Amino acid sequence: MGLDMYLNAKKFYSSANWRGEESKKAFDELKEFANIPDSYMKHTFMPSAYLEISVGYWRKANQIHQWFVENCQNGEDDCRTTYVSREKLQELLGLCKEVKKNPKKADELLPTSAGCFFGSQDYDEYYFEELKRSISMLTDILKMPDEWEFTYQSSW
Numbered sequence: 001m002g003l004d005m006y007l008n009a010k011k012f013y014s015s016a017n018w019r020g021e022e023s024k025k026a027f028d029e030l031k032e033f034a035n036i037p038d039s040y041m042k043h044t045f046m047p048s049a050y051l052e053i054s055v056g057y058w059r060k061a062n063q064i065h066q067w068f069v070e071n072c073q074n075g076e077d078d079c080r081t082t083y084v085s086r087e088k089l090q091e092l093l094g095l096c097k098e099v100k101k102n103p104k105k106a107d108e109l110l111p112t113s114a115g116c117f118f119g120s121q122d123y124d125e126y127y128f129e130e131l132k133r134s135i136s137m138l139t140d141i142l143k144m145p146d147e148w149e150f151t152y153q154s155s156w
Helices: 021-033 062-072 086-101 103-109 125-141
Strands: 004-014 048-059 082-084 149-155
Touching (some): 004 062, 004 125, 062 086
Antiparallel strands (some): 004 149
16 A cells, blocks of 8 residues: 555547548547447547556655645545646646755655655655656656646545
């Protein structure tokens, strides 16, 4: 048991002609890959799908979790899936870089938090290793094309 944290990316695909031939082709390829028969979609106005992939994972990085709770979940820590804007991810990346550069600001900018199986609340080697991992992870994720949307979810 413990605090597990997931960042997912999803992208919308549609067979609608107005979305262009490339979108229609991508939708048809996804449908074929997933082995979805046409009969499943005969009752919908615009057949569509989302492709969702896991792009980030943390374990017991309670400072990162607390940031998502406060900045994306309106302070409600209830393990629900929450939309996270690209701007919010950039903000988190900036904070991680700032704390890495100025460790004395850790308690002010990215404080730890207590919780059931949330891990240490110390500003120790693990805390700063998770910041380093987060910087690398978020830098890569933010290179994804703009049509990808992001969600955060935790569990413990």
